[in-house]
Every structure is written in C-alpha cells, then in structure tokens.
Amino acid sequence: MLSGAVNTASVVYTCMKTLQLQLGRARGLMLEAHQRPRDQDSKFLHTHKYQNSGASNQFLLPTPFPHGVRAPHVLKPTGCHHSHTPVVRLDNVPYMALDSKAPVLKDMRLRYWNLVEAQGGSWELLVENAGIASMHTMVTHYGTAILLDRTNIGASQINLASGTGCRQNPADQILQTDCTAHSVEFTPGQNTIRPLYIFTDTWCSSGQFGSDGTMTQTGGEADGLMKIRTFRPCGDGTCDWVETTTELQEGRWYSSNQILPDGSQIVVGGRSVFTYEFVPSKSAPIWLPLLQQTNDWHNDNYYPFVHLLPTGNLMIFANQDSIILDYKTNTVLRTLPRLEGTPRNYPSAGSSVMLPLTADDDYTKSEILVCGGAQFQGLGNPQMPAADDCGRIDVSDPTSNWAKETMPFARTMGDMVTLPNLHTLIVNGAQTGSEGWGFADNPALSPVEYNPSAVAGSRFTTMNPTTIPRMYHSTANLLPDGRVLVAGSNTHQFYTFTGPFPTELRVEAFSPEYLNNINDGQRPMITMAPAYLGYGETFTMTVNITGGAPAGNVSILMNSAPFTTHAFSQGQRQLSLAVTARVAGEDGTSYNITTISPPTAEIAPPSYYMLFALNGGVPSSAVWVKIG
Secondary structure, X not given: OEEEEEEEEEEOOOOOOEEEEEOOOOOEEEEEEEEEEOOOOOEEEEEEEEEEOOEEEEEEEEEEOOOOOEEEEEEOOOOOOOOOOOEEEEEEEEOOOOOOOOOOEEEEEEEEEEEXXXXXXXXXXXXXXOOOOOOEEEEOOOOOEEEEOOOOOOOOOXXXXXXXXXXXXXXXXXXXXXXXXXXEXXXXXXXXXXXXXXXXXXXXXXXXXOXXXXXXXXXXXXXXXXXXEXXXXXXXXXXXXXXXXXXXXXXXXXXXXXXXXXXXXXXXXXXXXXXXXXXXXOOOOEEOHHHHHOOOOOOOXXXXXXXXXXOOOEEEEEOOEEEEEEOOOOEEEEEOOOOOOOOOOEOOOOEEEEOOEEHHHOOOOOEEEEEOOOOHHHOOOOOOEOOOEEEEEEOOOOOOOOEEEEOOOOOEOOEEEEOOOOOEEEEOXXXXXXXXXXXXXXXXXXXXXXXXXXXXXXXXXEOOOOOOOOOOOEEEEEOOOOOEEEEEOXXXXXXXXXXXXXXXXXXEEEEOHHHOHHHHHHOOEEEEOXXXXXXXXXXXXXXXXXXOXXXXXXXXXXXXXXXXXXXXXXOOOEEEOEEEEEEEOOOOOEEEEEEEOOXXXXXXXXXXXXXXXXXXXXXOOOEEEEEO
16 A cells, blocks of 8 residues: 655646656655646546666556546556655657647646555544544543643533533633533543543643653643643543642743653743743742743744653753753753754654663663654745654763654654554654644655664654544554554634544544554463562563464563653653563463563653563553552
C-alpha cells in the first residue's frame, strides 16, 4: 500500500509540451490532474517516464479527462533509489496515434505525492462521536483515557451527566450557562464515554500524573490562566475534575510540566512567561533566560520540550535552542548546539521524545530526538512545506552535536509515542503550514515508525494511513494493550462541522504491526507481576509464550503515562530494565523472569507505569506497576 507526502504544482499548457518536476526522494508518484482538452470527450494515452540516475521506466495509462473531472492515478516505478533525486517527465501523447488532429491540453492543474511503500499497521474506529474534540489526552492507571478540550467555545456535543447540574460561569466568554461537558472519560474495550465536569478554561494547558496517579493539570486561558485542577482516577465511575483553591504564581498558557524525582512538578514557560515554578510551590517563580532569548516574533517557544535526564537535571528545548539545567540551583550546566533548520516548538509544532533509557549502560546514555516543525514563514501560510528532518543528540556526551535525519515526508504537529517494541511512532499532523486555526493543509495521514537502534538512513518505516485528518489540537497516547489511541483535531476556534477539515469527534486506535495476529505465538502474556516496586528492587515476573522458546532474553519495559497536547507528550519516558535470569517452567510455555527495577527516582520518577514484556520485537499487554 502506498502513502506519502503532498506537494503542489500548477502549470499551463498552450500546446503539447513536456512537464518536468523535480521531486524529493520517492518510490512512486500519485497524480491528481485537472485537465481541459480542446475536445472534451477525447481520451489520452499518457506516457509517464520516471528517470532516476540514468534509468527510465515507462508507464502507459489511457485516461479519459472530461472537462472539470479530477482523476487520481498511482504509478509504481521500479529501480528508484532513495539516495537520488528523480526527475518525472509527463509526455502528453494523443490516444491511439500521433497526428495533427490530436487534441491539445488547454491547461492542467497538478498535485503530486511522493510515495513510499507502507509497511503495516491497522486502524480501527472506536467511537463515532466522543462529544468533544480532545485537545489534551492522558491515560490513567485504570486504563481509561481522559479527553479534555476547553471551555469558552459554546456547547459541546455531549451533555453533562444527569444530576450534575449545568455549569454556571459568569466568566465564560461564550456560554455562561452550559449544560454540556468539555471533558470525558473513555474506556477502551467497552468503548464507552462518560461526561466529566470541568469549570474553568483549560485551553492550551498542561499537566502531569503525580506519584499517587493523580493528574495535576495547570493553567489555561481567561479564567483558567492560574488554575490548578486535579483528577484522581477511580474504577467505579464516580471520579471527576476538582478545581483546587491553590493557584499558580504566574498565569501560564502553553506551558510544559515534568514530574521530578521528589514527586513534585516543574511548570516551565507559557505565553510571554519566561520563568518556571513548582507545584506544590517551593519558591517564587525563577527566571529562565532561554525562554526570552528564543521568543521570536511569532512565539516559537510555547510548550518547550522538557525532559528529565537520568542525572536529575533537565534538558529544555525552545525554538531551536536548548540547555541542560540544574533546576535545584538554577544553573545552566551546558548550552547545547543549535538545531539548525526550522523552529520546532509551538506554533511551528515539531515534537520531541527522549529515547529509551536502558540498564545495558546503567541508564547513563540519554538521547533526545526532535522531529518536524514549520518554516518560519509557515505561520498563516497553509501551503508552506513543513520540516522533513529530525535532530538527535546524546546529551550525556558533553561534546555531542545534533545528528540530522530525514523523515519519509514533512510533518508539523506530529505526536511522538514510545512504543513497547523500543521504537517511536510519529503520527498525526500536516505536511504544510503550522499550528493555528486554518493555518495548515495536506494532512499527514500515514504514521512512521522510528527504530533508534537501526543504522542511520534506515530508521524510518512508513505505516498504513488513516482516512481521518488529525491536525491542530489532536493527540496520540499509548494504551496498555499496545495500541495507540488517536483523538481530536479542531482547526477552528469553535466547533465547526463543515468545510475541508471539520471538528473531529471520532476516536481511533492504531495497531502497530507487532499486534498483527501472525505474531500471537511469540506474544508474551504476563501472568504474575508485582503491583508495587521500590528502587533497585529485584523482582520476578511470570510470562507465558505459547509459540515456543523466547527469542533471546525477554526484555522488561516500563512506560510512563504522559499528558499529551500540541504535539508534545509531557513526562513521556521508557525504561528497559535489567534482566538477570530466565527460568522455563515445566509446562514449556511459562517463564520466570528475574528483573531489577530502576535504581533511582531520577531515572524513574515516582508514579504508575505500564510494565511490558518484549519478546523478539513482540510485546505483551501491560500491567500497571507503581514505583516510589
């Protein structure tokens, strides 16, 4: 199956000529041509020549082009090498014969896609109408997902639960008496939706799960600017959002949160806010020069990328620049080299992830990956191509620099999800434009999977596409069963259900190829695991593998549950634990795996994690474990 990135070209034919297009790396070409021949009912035989490094592959395609008809075609040339830039020639040859009576093209509008072969994965529609478009999504340790939009948009598409009472908020800018919900709880498997009650405006806010599994959610806009809210998950359907009486010290809109080793949270930045503070409060807000220095004229430092390193320090990335910060002493330990190219943070909307930390090197190596973004001129220009590159840096190496890699196609507003096969999925977003209402076009329908351990130049695999555009204000989160929950997308200020990219209320799941049932024989099933762990604790898990002996030592992984919004999953991390023994049971399918938990809270901040077993690239479903 082919999928790929869209580009546009417009040409005018006054007679039969040859059109040459200089394309990026491609394995095929999809054309959508709107042609107006002199004779509207004539057919054409198009000879398409795909030239690459001296090679030519011809494709004969007889095609009727009645006036005003758009006709898509897929060409699959062979012999194309990714390392070359191909030239595509379109020679318009009249149908059946070349003679002076042949019809002539009067004009042609052309859109073309660089195509790559899709390598698997599948999509499933879970909910047709969740009632809200999820701007923020988080998965609780009960396995449910909290979807959160914003207030100040008028009514949503789902009513509050009976007996809850309508929201009476004189500060609401649109609907002071609102009987609809702006947050819901989604239960996978049952695929049910439960309305939740949120009072103040959570537009472009931030959050993080704490050590007891409670979501602490901060900031927003208007009456929500300084608010702190909590959601304590439960299993009986009675839990809901609580507006606390404690507020932030500074109003924060578009900030990022990160849980710290002591269980508190740091809240960094925001719109025209160049400080960080702690929740619970430890001091007055602390000035962070990086945030002011990276504040260009369209504010490409919103939602800074914040990663807790295994040293206990923070890597903070804004726009194109980054630092290693000792937040305890407010000391910049290192200013990292600039990541050249486009701006990367909101509204340019690249994404970032810390690659898996592993016991193989005592959790010392910490690599950061930043992918995508928008051109500086892309704000307000939906057709401006997005960035197609990534930067990767080992911040544990004091001499390191960014290594650039190229994605299969450009992407802004992509969400990065650490998968339980030690890969990273990049999903959602657009191939042109930037974040903002109506500021993007050409949705990126195909996820790509990034294998950090593969050889540079061969780390990306393009997966099967969705049919649902997920652009501004969309989310993606890992579920305990290994699927990726995909929700949201609203490119409008209010709920708008007309036009090319309407407000999206559907909820999907993407199943990576490791969930293909051909892998079921090698899929581990965890039958025994601890519910609680201390640091540096040796423990034993039991897994069943029905298809034969494990493929080497079964790996044990821990994945955090992040707060996802605006192309960044706050607090996301993955740990590959030390496995010291594997003992086969008498039944031939069960194995006792002896493992050591992470040694410090700097490596695994106290919270709930998904605990996976990984066998030869095939993961189990997770069980939840609390550490710290």
